[in-house]
Amino acid sequence: MSVLTTLRTLGTLAVRGVETALAAAARVRQARQHPPRRARLERFGAILQLTVPRALVFVDREFARRALAVDRPAIWAGPETGLGDAPLSAPLEAHLQLTNRCDAGCQGCYTGASPDGAPGEWGLAEWMRAIDQLADAGVFHVALGGGESTVLPWLGELADHARRRGIVPNLTTSGLSNLERLLAISDRFGQINVSLDGLGATYARVRGFDGFARADAAIRALRRVKREIGINVVVTRHNFEELDRLFGYAAERRLSEVELLRFKPAGRGARAYAELRCSDAQHRGFLPAVLAAARRHAVRVKVDCSYTPMLAHHRPDRALLAELAVYGCTGGDFLVGAKPGGQLTACSFAGPAPPAAPGGDRPRVTDLARYWAAPGAFGAFRSWRDAREPCASCDYHALCRGGCRVVSTHTAADATAPDPECPRVVDAAARRHLPVVG
Amino acid sequence: MRRGKILAIKWGMNPNSSSLGVDVTFLLVGATVLAAVTPVIGALLRWRRAVPVEPPVEPAAR
Numbered sequence: 001m002s003v004l005t006t007l008r009t010l011g012t013l014a015v016r017g018v019e020t021a022l023a024a025a026a027r028v029r030q031a032r033q034h035p036p037r038r039a040r041l042e043r044f045g046a047i048l049q050l051t052v053p054r055a056l057v058f059v060d061r062e063f064a065r066r067a068l069a070v071d072r073p074a075i076w077a078g079p080e081t082g083l084g085d086a087p088l089s090a091p092l093e094a095h096l097q098l099t100n101r102c103d104a105g106c107q108g109c110y111t112g113a114s115p116d117g118a119p120g121e122w123g124l125a126e127w128m129r130a131i132d133q134l135a136d137a138g139v140f141h142v143a144l145g146g147g148e149s150t151v152l153p154w155l156g157e158l159a160d161h162a163r164r165r166g167i168v169p170n171l172t173t174s175g176l177s178n179l180e181r182l183l184a185i186s187d188r189f190g191q192i193n194v195s196l197d198g199l200g201a202t203y204a205r206v207r208g209f210d211g212f213a214r215a216d217a218a219i220r221a222l223r224r225v226k227r228e229i230g231i232n233v234v235v236t237r238h239n240f241e242e243l244d245r246l247f248g249y250a251a252e253r254r255l256s257e258v259e260l261l262r263f264k265p266a267g268r269g270a271r272a273y274a275e276l277r278c279s280d281a282q283h284r285g286f287l288p289a290v291l292a293a294a295r296r297h298a299v300r301v302k303v304d305c306s307y308t309p310m311l312a313h314h315r316p317d318r319a320l321l322a323e324l325a326v327y328g329c330t331g332g333d334f335l336v337g338a339k340p341g342g343q344l345t346a347c348s349f350a351g352p353a354p355p356a357a358p359g360g361d362r363p364r365v366t367d368l369a370r371y372w373a374a375p376g377a378f379g380a381f382r383s384w385r386d387a388r389e390p391c392a393s394c395d396y397h398a399l400c401r402g403g404c405r406v407v408s409t410h411t412a413a414d415a416t417a418p419d420p421e422c423p424r425v426v427d428a429a430a431r432r433h434l435p436v437v438g
Numbered sequence: 439m440r441r442g443k444i445l446a447i448k449w450g451m452n453p454n455s456s457s458l459g460v461d462v463t464f465l466l467v468g469a470t471v472l473a474a475v476t477p478v479i480g481a482l483l484r485w486r487r488a489v490p491v492e493p494p495v496e497p498a499a500r
Contacts, residue, residue, distance in 0.1 A: 045445070048483050050482060053449070054450050055447050057446075057447050058445040058447070059444055059445060060442050060443045062440050062441065062442030063443055063444065064442065066442060066484065067483050067488060068488055082445075083445045092448070095454075095455045095456060097455065110456060141451055141452065143453055145456065170451050171455075189453070191451045191452075191453040192453055228451075230453070232453075259454055261456065261459075290462075294463060294466060302452075302461050302462065303460060304456075304459050304460075305457055305460065311462070311465075316465060317468075319469070320464070320469045320472065322446060323445075323447065323469075323472060324460065324465075324472070325446040325460065326460045327460070330458055347456075348456040349457075
């Protein structure tokens with residue numbers, strides 16, 4: 001490495017270090033004003049939240065006993081369990097689809113958003129009640145989105161309410177509209193990610209319209225006022241080869257992270273799924289490509305839960321995955337979703353959760369505390385332990401949990417089926433069709 | 439005397455309102471670096487002033 005390159009690298013790291021320190025200081029100030037939830041007891045011990053660095057830390061009972069002012073809480077009455085032995089006492093986070101209104105018309109929109117939105121959309125009062133319920137249940141974070149939630153004039157007010165209740169609000173936005181409103185309230189969010197599925201012409205190819213310039217303008221404007229800005233990238237076969245360039249873009253814009261999302265067959269995405277989903281070769285090459293890009297451009301990378309089968313394909317250290325809390329489908333466990341009318345879901349791509357009792361009403365997110373421990377709650381999302389082969393014998397099953405239920409539902413017409421795009425599942429299917437030689 | 443154990447660390451926050459994102463950046467550097475970082479996190483948590491957990495959590499029926 002030349003001297004000039006070394007100096008440039010050191011300079012970049014120094015700038016990032018200063019920015020990170022300033023952002024951390026801002027978070028500490030914010031936490032003093034509105035303290036986020038610090039801990040929640042679990043049967044395995046507790047979950048502790050740190051503001052600097054930002055992390056949820058899962059600890060055993062002995063650690064929890066020392067870190068918290070607890071001795072013999074009721075939840076510890078039974079034997080100490082392991083993390084993952086049973087669903088958590090409540091979700092870590094809730095994904096709230098505040099509205100289904102959006103003018104963009106993206107061809108692969110997982111919610112089928114439109115300018116008219118969904119019937120019976122909740123307003124501020126209902127969502128504030130939902131936040132109250134989530135806070136009482138012990139939820140740490142909410143991820144707010146839509147549609148496009150920046151169309152809502154009360155978005156900042158809802159974020160404030162979440163903060164007052166000890167929940168950190170985070171936000172996904174297209175960046176295509178209401179930028180001035182968003183800039184004015186950006187400090188109320190923990191992390192804001194802008195959806196960016198490609199650069200230039202690739203954006204148009206994936207989304208179906210030319211919105212890159214507007215999204216880029218929003219990213220630059222947000223980054224000027226806030227450090228914790230990242231991009232969400234829905235990975236399709238049309239932008240897979242551009243991943244390295246997207247990481248380069250993130251580095252150039254000094255973004256805090258790139259989050260990669262597997263394209264899902266939901267909403268308008270169900271119609272476009274066959275055309276847009278990644279190929280088997282791309283799924284197998286996903287982890288090396290992503291890690292190479294992250295290393296090359298020194299950008300933090302996150303992947304969504306549905307990519308865990310593709311991670312497992314490369315047989316990473318299982319203990320390391322467990323220590324990083326890298327799980328597959330944790331719908332109805334680590335996370336829940338809510339539709340614009342408050343309908344509770346296991347995750348944002350899934351349909352409304354089944355009723356707690358036959359013939360009963362489907363639950364809303366305000367029913368969470370009552371519904372959470374009901375037998376059969378969240379249906380197939382909680383029955384992953386009953387998985388059939390090739391999941392049942394997979395070394396990574398306890399982490400992966402059978403892959404994406406939404407993809408299984410769409411492709412295999414069976415929510416309990418192994419994720420049909422998991423390389424292990426693909427290989428098993430191919431072996432079944434091989435001719436018998438004998 | 440047993441000090442207790444950190445079972446897992448979920449880094450960062452998830453702004454993505456559709457999926458649960460997990461930080462895989464540590465896969466770049468491996469278990470060794472995580473093993474060095476974890477005790478620091480433990481020390482931060484132990485150093486914090488212990489406060490009662492609010493609200494008290496009742497065991498959910500399974």
